[in-house]
Amino acid sequence: MNLYSKYFKKYKAPFLTAVFCVALEAVCDLLGPTLMSNIVNTGIEQGSLSKVYYWGALMVLVTMIGACFAVTRNILASKVSQRMGADLRYDLFEKIVHFSELSADKLESGSLITRMTNDTSQITQFVNGIMRIFLKAPITCIGSIVLASLLNFRLSLIIYSVVAVVAILIIVSMQLSYPRFYKLQQAMDKVNSVVQEYLIGVRLVKAFGTYDKETEKFEIANTNLMKKGVSSQMIVTLTSPLITLTVGIGTVIVILMGSKMFVSKLANPGDIAAFTIYMAQILTSLIMITNIFNTFVRTKASTVRIKEVLNSEEDFNHSGEKKELNGDIEFKNVTFAYPSGSGVPAIKDLSFSVKDGQSLAIIGPTGSGKSTIAWLLLRFYDINSGSILINGNDIKRLDIASVRDNISIVPQKPMLFSGSVTDNIRWGNKEASDELIYESVEKAQANFIENMQNGYDSILGSAGVNISGGQKQRLSIARGILKDSSVIILDDATSALDAVTEAKVRENLNPEITKKTVITITQRCGTAMFADKILVMNNGVKVGFGTHAELMQNCEIYQDIYKTQIESSKEV
Incomplete structure:
Protein backbone atom coordinates (compact mmCIF):
# COMPACT_ATOMS: atom_id res chain seq x y z
CA MET A 1 0.00 0.00 0.00
CA ASN A 311 9.05 -2.01 5.46
CA SER A 312 11.69 -3.25 7.90
CA GLU A 313 11.46 -6.76 9.24
CA GLU A 314 9.33 -7.04 12.36
CA ASP A 315 9.87 -9.23 15.37
CA PHE A 316 8.62 -12.78 15.22
CA ASN A 317 4.82 -12.96 15.11
CA HIS A 318 2.52 -14.34 17.77
CA SER A 319 1.02 -17.09 15.64
CA GLY A 320 2.61 -19.98 17.57
CA GLU A 321 1.15 -22.06 20.35
CA LYS A 322 0.46 -20.37 23.66
CA LYS A 323 1.57 -22.60 26.49
CA GLU A 324 2.40 -22.47 30.17
CA LEU A 325 6.12 -23.12 30.26
CA ASN A 326 8.57 -24.07 32.97
CA GLY A 327 12.35 -23.87 33.33
CA ASP A 328 13.33 -27.01 31.40
CA ILE A 329 15.78 -25.78 28.72
CA GLU A 330 17.64 -27.75 26.09
CA PHE A 331 19.93 -26.70 23.23
CA LYS A 332 20.33 -29.35 20.52
CA ASN A 333 23.20 -28.94 18.04
CA VAL A 334 22.61 -25.18 17.80
CA THR A 335 24.67 -23.18 15.31
CA PHE A 336 24.19 -19.44 14.85
CA ALA A 337 25.93 -16.55 13.07
CA TYR A 338 24.77 -12.95 13.42
CA PRO A 339 22.96 -11.93 10.19
CA SER A 340 24.73 -8.58 9.91
CA GLY A 341 28.07 -9.89 11.17
CA SER A 342 31.13 -11.43 9.53
CA GLY A 343 29.40 -14.74 8.86
CA VAL A 344 31.58 -16.61 11.36
CA PRO A 345 29.30 -18.57 13.74
CA ALA A 346 29.04 -17.11 17.22
CA ILE A 347 27.70 -20.48 18.42
CA LYS A 348 28.81 -23.81 16.88
CA ASP A 349 26.99 -27.11 17.32
CA LEU A 350 26.06 -26.32 20.93
CA SER A 351 24.18 -28.91 23.00
CA PHE A 352 23.33 -28.80 26.70
CA SER A 353 20.30 -29.02 28.99
CA VAL A 354 19.22 -27.68 32.36
CA LYS A 355 16.25 -28.91 34.37
CA ASP A 356 13.50 -26.81 35.88
CA GLY A 357 14.62 -25.41 39.23
CA GLN A 358 18.32 -25.89 38.58
CA SER A 359 21.03 -23.25 38.37
CA LEU A 360 23.33 -22.98 35.37
CA ALA A 361 26.44 -20.84 35.09
CA ILE A 362 27.90 -20.00 31.68
CA ILE A 363 31.55 -19.01 31.80
CA GLY A 364 34.26 -18.37 29.27
CA PRO A 365 36.55 -15.72 27.79
CA THR A 366 35.22 -12.51 26.25
CA GLY A 367 33.62 -13.19 22.87
CA SER A 368 33.00 -16.85 23.54
CA GLY A 369 29.24 -16.60 22.86
CA LYS A 370 27.91 -16.46 26.41
CA SER A 371 25.45 -13.57 25.91
CA THR A 372 24.48 -14.92 22.49
CA ILE A 373 22.98 -17.96 24.26
CA ALA A 374 20.65 -15.61 26.18
CA TRP A 375 19.60 -13.74 23.00
CA LEU A 376 18.82 -17.02 21.25
CA LEU A 377 16.85 -18.31 24.22
CA LEU A 378 14.72 -15.14 24.09
CA ARG A 379 14.48 -15.66 20.31
CA PHE A 380 15.82 -12.24 19.42
CA TYR A 381 17.35 -14.09 16.48
CA ASP A 382 16.55 -17.38 14.78
CA ILE A 383 19.23 -20.04 14.83
CA ASN A 384 20.80 -21.33 11.60
CA SER A 385 20.52 -24.99 12.55
CA GLY A 386 19.58 -27.20 15.46
CA SER A 387 16.76 -26.53 17.92
CA ILE A 388 16.09 -24.83 21.25
CA LEU A 389 13.50 -26.47 23.50
CA ILE A 390 11.64 -25.07 26.50
CA ASN A 391 9.64 -27.64 28.43
CA GLY A 392 10.13 -29.95 25.43
CA ASN A 393 8.66 -27.42 22.96
CA ASP A 394 10.63 -25.96 20.06
CA ILE A 395 10.58 -22.18 20.57
CA LYS A 396 9.98 -21.68 16.84
CA ARG A 397 6.56 -23.31 17.26
CA LEU A 398 5.68 -21.33 20.37
CA ASP A 399 4.03 -17.94 20.62
CA ILE A 400 6.90 -15.49 21.06
CA ALA A 401 5.09 -13.74 23.94
CA SER A 402 4.81 -17.07 25.79
CA VAL A 403 8.56 -17.61 25.42
CA ARG A 404 9.53 -14.13 26.63
CA ASP A 405 6.96 -14.04 29.42
CA ASN A 406 8.58 -17.21 30.72
CA ILE A 407 12.05 -15.62 30.87
CA SER A 408 13.28 -12.67 32.90
CA ILE A 409 16.63 -11.19 31.90
CA VAL A 410 18.91 -8.84 33.78
CA PRO A 411 21.20 -7.52 31.04
CA GLN A 412 24.94 -6.99 31.22
CA LYS A 413 24.46 -3.24 30.91
CA PRO A 414 21.56 -2.20 33.19
CA MET A 415 19.07 -0.02 31.34
CA LEU A 416 16.96 2.29 33.47
CA PHE A 417 14.42 4.84 32.30
CA SER A 418 13.65 8.38 33.36
CA GLY A 419 11.00 8.27 36.06
CA SER A 420 10.66 7.19 39.67
CA VAL A 421 12.45 4.25 41.27
CA THR A 422 9.11 2.47 41.68
CA ASP A 423 8.25 2.95 38.00
CA ASN A 424 11.58 1.40 36.99
CA ILE A 425 11.15 -1.64 39.23
CA ARG A 426 7.47 -2.12 38.39
CA TRP A 427 8.48 -2.10 34.72
CA GLY A 428 9.08 -5.85 35.28
CA ASN A 429 5.48 -6.35 36.43
CA LYS A 430 2.98 -3.53 35.95
CA GLU A 431 0.42 -5.14 38.28
CA ALA A 432 2.84 -5.82 41.15
CA SER A 433 1.80 -4.71 44.62
CA ASP A 434 4.01 -2.59 46.86
CA GLU A 435 4.69 -5.68 49.00
CA LEU A 436 6.08 -7.59 46.00
CA ILE A 437 8.24 -4.58 45.07
CA TYR A 438 9.69 -4.40 48.60
CA GLU A 439 10.34 -8.15 48.51
CA SER A 440 12.18 -8.00 45.17
CA VAL A 441 14.23 -5.03 46.41
CA GLU A 442 15.20 -7.01 49.52
CA LYS A 443 16.30 -10.01 47.42
CA ALA A 444 18.33 -7.74 45.11
CA GLN A 445 20.01 -6.03 48.08
CA ALA A 446 18.76 -2.67 46.80
CA ASN A 447 17.97 -1.29 50.25
CA PHE A 448 19.86 1.89 49.39
CA ILE A 449 16.55 3.13 47.96
CA GLU A 450 15.29 3.86 51.48
CA ASN A 451 18.20 6.26 52.03
CA MET A 452 17.45 8.25 48.88
CA GLN A 453 15.90 11.69 49.39
CA ASN A 454 12.41 10.68 48.29
CA GLY A 455 12.76 6.93 48.75
CA TYR A 456 10.85 4.91 46.17
CA ASP A 457 9.48 8.14 44.68
CA SER A 458 12.97 9.45 43.89
CA ILE A 459 13.33 10.44 40.26
CA LEU A 460 16.01 8.77 38.14
CA GLY A 461 17.56 10.55 35.19
CA SER A 462 17.66 8.99 31.74
CA ALA A 463 19.60 5.68 31.91
CA GLY A 464 19.91 6.22 35.68
CA VAL A 465 22.71 8.78 35.37
CA ASN A 466 22.21 10.01 38.94
CA ILE A 467 23.01 6.70 40.67
CA SER A 468 26.12 4.49 40.74
CA GLY A 469 26.84 1.43 38.59
CA GLY A 470 26.27 -0.99 41.47
CA GLN A 471 22.96 0.69 42.35
CA LYS A 472 21.84 0.43 38.72
CA GLN A 473 22.62 -3.28 38.70
CA ARG A 474 20.70 -3.92 41.90
CA LEU A 475 17.64 -2.03 40.61
CA SER A 476 17.88 -4.02 37.40
CA ILE A 477 18.06 -7.29 39.38
CA ALA A 478 15.03 -6.23 41.46
CA ARG A 479 13.11 -5.57 38.25
CA GLY A 480 14.07 -9.01 36.91
CA ILE A 481 13.02 -10.74 40.12
CA LEU A 482 9.67 -8.90 40.16
CA LYS A 483 8.75 -10.34 36.75
CA ASP A 484 8.31 -13.70 38.52
CA SER A 485 9.06 -15.89 35.50
CA SER A 486 10.14 -19.54 35.44
CA VAL A 487 13.61 -18.64 34.13
CA ILE A 488 15.80 -15.73 35.21
CA ILE A 489 18.98 -14.89 33.30
CA LEU A 490 21.70 -12.81 34.98
CA ASP A 491 23.97 -11.67 32.16
CA ASP A 492 27.05 -10.59 34.09
CA ALA A 493 24.53 -8.68 36.18
CA THR A 494 26.59 -8.62 39.38
CA SER A 495 29.89 -7.41 37.93
CA ALA A 496 29.66 -4.06 39.78
CA LEU A 497 28.76 -5.64 43.13
CA ASP A 498 31.20 -6.43 45.91
CA ALA A 499 31.71 -10.07 46.89
CA VAL A 500 29.52 -9.87 50.02
CA THR A 501 26.57 -8.25 48.24
CA GLU A 502 26.89 -10.66 45.31
CA ALA A 503 26.87 -13.63 47.69
CA LYS A 504 23.67 -12.38 49.34
CA VAL A 505 21.98 -11.86 45.95
CA ARG A 506 23.08 -15.34 44.85
CA GLU A 507 21.72 -16.83 48.05
CA ASN A 508 18.38 -15.06 47.61
CA LEU A 509 18.14 -16.42 44.05
CA ASN A 510 18.97 -19.98 45.06
CA PRO A 511 16.72 -22.26 42.96
CA GLU A 512 15.86 -24.29 46.05
CA ILE A 513 14.24 -21.14 47.46
CA THR A 514 12.87 -19.47 44.33
CA LYS A 515 11.90 -22.68 42.45
CA LYS A 516 13.19 -20.97 39.31
CA THR A 517 15.79 -21.93 36.74
CA VAL A 518 18.62 -19.44 37.26
CA ILE A 519 21.11 -18.93 34.43
CA THR A 520 24.14 -16.86 35.38
CA ILE A 521 26.42 -15.57 32.63
CA THR A 522 29.71 -14.60 34.21
CA GLN A 523 33.45 -14.34 33.84
CA ARG A 524 34.01 -15.00 37.55
CA CYS A 525 34.86 -18.53 38.56
CA GLY A 526 33.89 -17.60 42.14
CA THR A 527 30.35 -16.96 40.90
CA ALA A 528 30.08 -19.95 38.55
CA MET A 529 31.34 -22.59 40.99
CA PHE A 530 28.19 -22.44 43.12
CA ALA A 531 25.86 -23.41 40.25
CA ASP A 532 24.38 -26.89 39.81
CA LYS A 533 25.79 -27.05 36.31
CA ILE A 534 28.52 -25.03 34.58
CA LEU A 535 28.79 -24.55 30.81
CA VAL A 536 32.26 -23.55 29.66
CA MET A 537 32.43 -21.76 26.30
CA ASN A 538 35.41 -20.85 24.11
CA ASN A 539 35.11 -19.25 20.64
CA GLY A 540 31.46 -20.29 20.40
CA VAL A 541 32.19 -23.95 21.21
CA LYS A 542 31.25 -25.91 24.32
CA VAL A 543 34.51 -27.09 25.90
CA GLY A 544 33.09 -28.24 29.21
CA PHE A 545 29.81 -29.02 30.95
CA GLY A 546 29.24 -30.33 34.46
CA THR A 547 29.68 -29.48 38.11
CA HIS A 548 32.60 -27.51 39.49
CA ALA A 549 34.23 -30.68 40.75
CA GLU A 550 33.81 -32.46 37.39
CA LEU A 551 35.23 -29.55 35.41
CA MET A 552 38.22 -29.30 37.72
CA GLN A 553 38.98 -32.86 36.64
CA ASN A 554 38.32 -32.77 32.91
CA CYS A 555 38.22 -29.16 31.57
CA GLU A 556 41.56 -27.48 31.02
CA ILE A 557 40.14 -24.02 30.23
CA TYR A 558 38.04 -24.05 33.41
CA GLN A 559 41.07 -25.14 35.39
CA ASP A 560 43.04 -22.21 33.94
CA ILE A 561 40.27 -19.76 34.88
CA TYR A 562 40.13 -21.19 38.40
CA LYS A 563 43.90 -20.99 38.85
CA THR A 564 44.03 -17.44 37.50
CA GLN A 565 41.14 -16.09 39.55
CA ILE A 566 40.95 -18.18 42.71
CA GLU A 567 44.35 -19.66 43.45
CA SER A 568 46.29 -16.55 42.47
CA SER A 569 44.09 -14.42 44.77
CA LYS A 570 44.77 -16.85 47.63
CA GLU A 571 48.49 -16.49 47.09
CA VAL A 572 48.17 -12.72 47.23
Missing part, protein backbone atom coordinates in the same frame (compact mmCIF):
# COMPACT_ATOMS: atom_id res chain seq x y z
CA ASN A 2 1.26 3.46 -0.87
CA LEU A 3 2.58 5.40 2.11
CA TYR A 4 -0.01 8.15 1.73
CA SER A 5 -3.09 6.13 0.72
CA LYS A 6 -4.18 5.18 4.28
CA TYR A 7 -3.86 8.78 5.46
CA PHE A 8 -5.69 10.07 2.39
CA LYS A 9 -8.61 7.73 3.16
CA LYS A 10 -8.68 8.93 6.76
CA TYR A 11 -8.65 12.64 5.86
CA LYS A 12 -10.32 12.40 2.45
CA ALA A 13 -13.20 14.81 3.18
CA PRO A 14 -11.18 17.77 4.55
CA PHE A 15 -8.45 17.19 1.95
CA LEU A 16 -10.87 17.33 -0.96
CA THR A 17 -12.62 20.33 0.59
CA ALA A 18 -9.28 22.14 0.79
CA VAL A 19 -8.49 21.23 -2.83
CA PHE A 20 -11.92 22.54 -3.88
CA CYS A 21 -11.24 25.81 -2.03
CA VAL A 22 -7.82 26.10 -3.67
CA ALA A 23 -9.36 25.62 -7.12
CA LEU A 24 -12.03 28.26 -6.53
CA GLU A 25 -9.45 30.66 -5.07
CA ALA A 26 -7.33 30.20 -8.20
CA VAL A 27 -10.38 30.91 -10.39
CA CYS A 28 -11.02 34.12 -8.46
CA ASP A 29 -7.39 35.17 -8.98
CA LEU A 30 -7.62 34.39 -12.69
CA LEU A 31 -10.72 36.51 -13.09
CA GLY A 32 -8.86 39.59 -11.80
CA PRO A 33 -6.92 40.51 -15.00
CA THR A 34 -9.96 39.83 -17.21
CA LEU A 35 -12.12 42.11 -15.04
CA MET A 36 -9.39 44.76 -15.12
CA SER A 37 -9.29 44.44 -18.93
CA ASN A 38 -13.04 45.17 -19.00
CA ILE A 39 -12.52 48.20 -16.76
CA VAL A 40 -9.95 49.59 -19.22
CA ASN A 41 -11.70 48.59 -22.49
CA THR A 42 -15.37 49.28 -21.66
CA GLY A 43 -14.96 51.86 -18.93
CA ILE A 44 -11.85 54.04 -19.11
CA GLU A 45 -11.31 53.90 -22.90
CA GLN A 46 -14.99 54.67 -23.60
CA GLY A 47 -15.26 57.20 -20.78
CA SER A 48 -18.05 55.31 -18.98
CA LEU A 49 -17.74 55.85 -15.21
CA SER A 50 -20.67 53.54 -14.49
CA LYS A 51 -18.87 50.66 -16.23
CA VAL A 52 -15.76 51.40 -14.16
CA TYR A 53 -17.84 51.20 -10.97
CA TYR A 54 -19.62 48.05 -12.14
CA TRP A 55 -16.53 46.10 -13.13
CA GLY A 56 -14.56 47.51 -10.17
CA ALA A 57 -17.23 46.39 -7.67
CA LEU A 58 -17.34 42.96 -9.30
CA MET A 59 -13.54 42.76 -9.07
CA VAL A 60 -13.64 43.60 -5.31
CA LEU A 61 -16.40 40.99 -4.75
CA VAL A 62 -14.42 38.29 -6.54
CA THR A 63 -11.32 39.17 -4.50
CA MET A 64 -13.29 38.92 -1.23
CA ILE A 65 -14.70 35.52 -2.22
CA GLY A 66 -11.20 34.34 -3.08
CA ALA A 67 -9.98 35.51 0.33
CA CYS A 68 -12.69 33.45 2.06
CA PHE A 69 -11.65 30.36 0.15
CA ALA A 70 -8.00 31.07 1.06
CA VAL A 71 -8.76 31.28 4.80
CA THR A 72 -10.79 28.04 4.67
CA ARG A 73 -8.10 26.03 2.87
CA ASN A 74 -5.39 27.40 5.22
CA ILE A 75 -7.29 26.18 8.28
CA LEU A 76 -7.99 22.77 6.73
CA ALA A 77 -4.41 22.39 5.49
CA SER A 78 -2.93 23.12 8.92
CA LYS A 79 -5.22 20.69 10.73
CA VAL A 80 -4.92 17.81 8.24
CA SER A 81 -1.14 18.07 7.76
CA GLN A 82 -0.42 18.21 11.50
CA ARG A 83 -2.76 15.31 12.24
CA MET A 84 -1.20 13.29 9.44
CA GLY A 85 2.26 14.09 10.80
CA ALA A 86 1.20 12.88 14.24
CA ASP A 87 -0.23 9.66 12.72
CA LEU A 88 2.95 9.07 10.73
CA ARG A 89 5.19 9.55 13.77
CA TYR A 90 2.97 7.16 15.75
CA ASP A 91 3.12 4.52 12.99
CA LEU A 92 6.91 4.87 12.82
CA PHE A 93 7.30 4.50 16.57
CA GLU A 94 4.95 1.53 16.66
CA LYS A 95 6.99 -0.09 13.88
CA ILE A 96 10.26 0.58 15.73
CA VAL A 97 8.81 -0.94 18.90
CA HIS A 98 8.18 -4.15 16.93
CA PHE A 99 11.55 -4.12 15.15
CA SER A 100 13.39 -7.40 14.86
CA GLU A 101 16.94 -7.39 16.16
CA LEU A 102 18.12 -7.52 12.54
CA SER A 103 16.25 -4.30 11.71
CA ALA A 104 17.59 -2.64 14.86
CA ASP A 105 21.12 -3.65 13.84
CA LYS A 106 20.71 -2.21 10.32
CA LEU A 107 19.28 1.21 11.21
CA GLU A 108 21.24 3.37 13.62
CA SER A 109 19.32 5.13 16.37
CA GLY A 110 20.57 8.53 15.13
CA SER A 111 19.12 7.79 11.70
CA LEU A 112 15.81 6.67 13.19
CA ILE A 113 15.55 9.93 15.14
CA THR A 114 16.16 11.93 11.95
CA ARG A 115 13.51 9.93 10.12
CA MET A 116 10.96 10.44 12.89
CA THR A 117 11.61 14.18 13.14
CA ASN A 118 13.17 15.81 10.08
CA ASP A 119 11.80 13.43 7.43
CA THR A 120 8.33 13.39 8.98
CA SER A 121 8.32 17.20 9.18
CA GLN A 122 9.30 17.37 5.50
CA ILE A 123 6.32 15.20 4.56
CA THR A 124 4.02 17.22 6.83
CA GLN A 125 5.12 20.46 5.14
CA PHE A 126 4.61 18.88 1.72
CA VAL A 127 1.04 17.82 2.56
CA ASN A 128 0.35 21.28 3.96
CA GLY A 129 1.75 22.79 0.76
CA ILE A 130 -0.39 20.57 -1.46
CA MET A 131 -3.53 21.73 0.31
CA ARG A 132 -2.52 25.39 0.41
CA ILE A 133 -0.49 26.45 -2.62
CA PHE A 134 0.88 23.50 -4.58
CA LEU A 135 -2.37 22.84 -6.44
CA LYS A 136 -3.03 26.53 -6.89
CA ALA A 137 0.17 27.08 -8.88
CA PRO A 138 -0.59 24.73 -11.82
CA ILE A 139 -4.24 25.83 -11.90
CA THR A 140 -3.20 29.49 -11.99
CA CYS A 141 -0.50 28.81 -14.58
CA ILE A 142 -2.74 26.80 -16.93
CA GLY A 143 -5.67 29.15 -16.38
CA SER A 144 -3.50 32.19 -17.14
CA ILE A 145 -2.28 30.58 -20.36
CA VAL A 146 -5.82 29.69 -21.46
CA LEU A 147 -7.32 33.09 -20.65
CA ALA A 148 -4.36 34.89 -22.22
CA SER A 149 -4.84 32.79 -25.36
CA LEU A 150 -8.51 33.77 -25.46
CA LEU A 151 -7.54 37.43 -25.16
CA ASN A 152 -4.95 37.35 -27.96
CA PHE A 153 -3.70 34.12 -29.53
CA ARG A 154 -0.68 35.71 -31.25
CA LEU A 155 0.73 37.06 -28.02
CA SER A 156 0.03 33.75 -26.28
CA LEU A 157 2.62 32.04 -28.54
CA ILE A 158 5.27 33.85 -26.51
CA ILE A 159 3.87 32.28 -23.35
CA TYR A 160 4.06 28.78 -24.86
CA SER A 161 7.74 29.31 -25.66
CA VAL A 162 8.45 30.58 -22.14
CA VAL A 163 6.65 27.65 -20.51
CA ALA A 164 8.56 25.14 -22.68
CA VAL A 165 11.93 26.59 -21.63
CA VAL A 166 10.89 26.65 -17.95
CA ALA A 167 9.68 23.02 -18.15
CA ILE A 168 13.12 21.95 -19.37
CA LEU A 169 14.76 23.86 -16.50
CA ILE A 170 12.46 22.18 -13.95
CA ILE A 171 13.14 18.67 -15.32
CA VAL A 172 16.90 19.24 -15.20
CA SER A 173 16.59 20.66 -11.69
CA MET A 174 14.70 17.57 -10.46
CA GLN A 175 17.21 15.16 -11.99
CA LEU A 176 20.10 16.94 -10.28
CA SER A 177 18.37 17.64 -6.95
CA TYR A 178 17.10 14.21 -5.86
CA PRO A 179 20.44 12.45 -5.20
CA ARG A 180 21.76 15.57 -3.46
CA PHE A 181 18.79 15.83 -1.10
CA TYR A 182 19.03 12.11 -0.28
CA LYS A 183 22.69 12.55 0.65
CA LEU A 184 21.73 15.62 2.68
CA GLN A 185 19.41 13.50 4.86
CA GLN A 186 22.16 10.90 5.31
CA ALA A 187 24.57 13.62 6.40
CA MET A 188 21.99 14.77 8.95
CA ASP A 189 21.80 11.18 10.23
CA LYS A 190 25.54 11.24 10.85
CA VAL A 191 25.39 14.50 12.81
CA ASN A 192 22.63 13.10 15.02
CA SER A 193 24.60 9.88 15.57
CA VAL A 194 27.75 11.77 16.60
CA VAL A 195 25.83 13.94 19.08
CA GLN A 196 23.97 10.92 20.46
CA GLU A 197 27.16 8.92 20.93
CA TYR A 198 28.74 11.83 22.81
CA LEU A 199 25.73 12.25 25.11
CA ILE A 200 25.69 8.52 25.90
CA GLY A 201 29.42 8.42 26.63
CA VAL A 202 29.83 11.91 28.09
CA ARG A 203 31.31 10.63 31.35
CA LEU A 204 33.83 8.47 29.51
CA VAL A 205 34.81 11.43 27.34
CA LYS A 206 35.38 13.52 30.46
CA ALA A 207 37.32 10.74 32.14
CA PHE A 208 39.68 10.29 29.18
CA GLY A 209 39.72 13.99 28.29
CA THR A 210 38.97 13.28 24.60
CA TYR A 211 37.06 16.52 24.00
CA ASP A 212 39.24 17.44 21.02
CA LYS A 213 38.58 14.10 19.33
CA GLU A 214 34.82 14.38 19.85
CA THR A 215 34.85 17.97 18.60
CA GLU A 216 36.80 16.85 15.55
CA LYS A 217 34.28 14.07 14.84
CA PHE A 218 31.43 16.56 15.07
CA GLU A 219 33.29 19.09 12.93
CA ILE A 220 33.76 16.50 10.18
CA ALA A 221 30.08 15.48 10.28
CA ASN A 222 28.89 19.10 10.53
CA THR A 223 31.10 20.24 7.64
CA ASN A 224 29.87 17.34 5.54
CA LEU A 225 26.27 18.34 6.30
CA MET A 226 27.04 21.94 5.34
CA LYS A 227 28.62 20.86 2.03
CA LYS A 228 25.70 18.58 1.22
CA GLY A 229 23.28 21.42 2.08
CA VAL A 230 25.12 23.86 -0.19
CA SER A 231 25.26 21.27 -2.98
CA SER A 232 21.51 20.54 -2.78
CA GLN A 233 20.53 24.21 -2.56
CA MET A 234 22.85 25.23 -5.39
CA ILE A 235 20.50 23.72 -7.98
CA VAL A 236 17.56 25.70 -6.58
CA THR A 237 19.70 28.82 -6.35
CA LEU A 238 20.59 28.62 -10.03
CA THR A 239 17.20 27.47 -11.35
CA SER A 240 14.99 30.19 -9.85
CA PRO A 241 16.90 33.17 -11.34
CA LEU A 242 16.97 31.45 -14.75
CA ILE A 243 13.20 31.02 -14.63
CA THR A 244 12.71 34.64 -13.58
CA LEU A 245 14.98 35.76 -16.41
CA THR A 246 13.11 33.62 -18.95
CA VAL A 247 9.70 34.96 -17.92
CA GLY A 248 11.07 38.51 -17.72
CA ILE A 249 12.35 38.28 -21.29
CA GLY A 250 8.96 36.90 -22.32
CA THR A 251 7.19 39.85 -20.65
CA VAL A 252 9.43 42.35 -22.47
CA ILE A 253 8.67 40.64 -25.79
CA VAL A 254 4.93 40.72 -24.98
CA ILE A 255 5.06 44.48 -24.33
CA LEU A 256 7.10 45.13 -27.51
CA MET A 257 4.84 43.02 -29.71
CA GLY A 258 1.74 44.32 -27.93
CA SER A 259 2.71 47.93 -28.66
CA LYS A 260 3.20 47.11 -32.35
CA MET A 261 -0.13 45.27 -32.44
CA PHE A 262 -1.83 48.23 -30.73
CA VAL A 263 -0.50 50.58 -33.40
CA SER A 264 -1.79 48.14 -36.03
CA LYS A 265 -5.21 48.01 -34.29
CA LEU A 266 -4.71 44.30 -33.54
CA ALA A 267 -4.86 44.61 -29.74
CA ASN A 268 -6.70 46.74 -27.14
CA PRO A 269 -4.86 48.53 -24.29
CA GLY A 270 -6.85 46.54 -21.72
CA ASP A 271 -5.87 43.26 -23.36
CA ILE A 272 -2.17 44.19 -23.28
CA ALA A 273 -2.44 45.23 -19.62
CA ALA A 274 -4.28 42.01 -18.74
CA PHE A 275 -1.68 40.07 -20.72
CA THR A 276 1.10 41.66 -18.70
CA ILE A 277 -0.64 40.68 -15.45
CA TYR A 278 -1.16 37.16 -16.71
CA MET A 279 2.56 37.00 -17.49
CA ALA A 280 3.26 38.08 -13.91
CA GLN A 281 0.89 35.41 -12.64
CA ILE A 282 2.57 32.83 -14.85
CA LEU A 283 5.98 33.92 -13.51
CA THR A 284 4.78 33.56 -9.92
CA SER A 285 3.18 30.20 -10.72
CA LEU A 286 6.27 28.86 -12.49
CA ILE A 287 8.55 29.86 -9.62
CA MET A 288 6.07 28.26 -7.25
CA ILE A 289 5.97 25.11 -9.40
CA THR A 290 9.78 25.01 -9.33
CA ASN A 291 9.67 25.21 -5.54
CA ILE A 292 6.99 22.53 -5.57
CA PHE A 293 9.18 20.16 -7.52
CA ASN A 294 12.17 20.91 -5.31
CA THR A 295 10.02 20.25 -2.27
CA PHE A 296 8.72 17.11 -3.97
CA VAL A 297 12.29 15.91 -4.51
CA ARG A 298 13.12 16.43 -0.83
CA THR A 299 9.85 14.77 0.16
CA LYS A 300 10.56 11.84 -2.16
CA ALA A 301 13.90 11.31 -0.42
CA SER A 302 12.19 11.50 2.99
CA THR A 303 9.44 9.14 1.82
CA VAL A 304 11.98 6.54 0.69
CA ARG A 305 13.72 6.74 4.08
CA ILE A 306 10.45 6.41 6.00
CA LYS A 307 9.41 3.46 3.83
CA GLU A 308 12.69 1.77 4.75
CA VAL A 309 11.55 1.90 8.37
CA LEU A 310 7.94 0.87 7.72
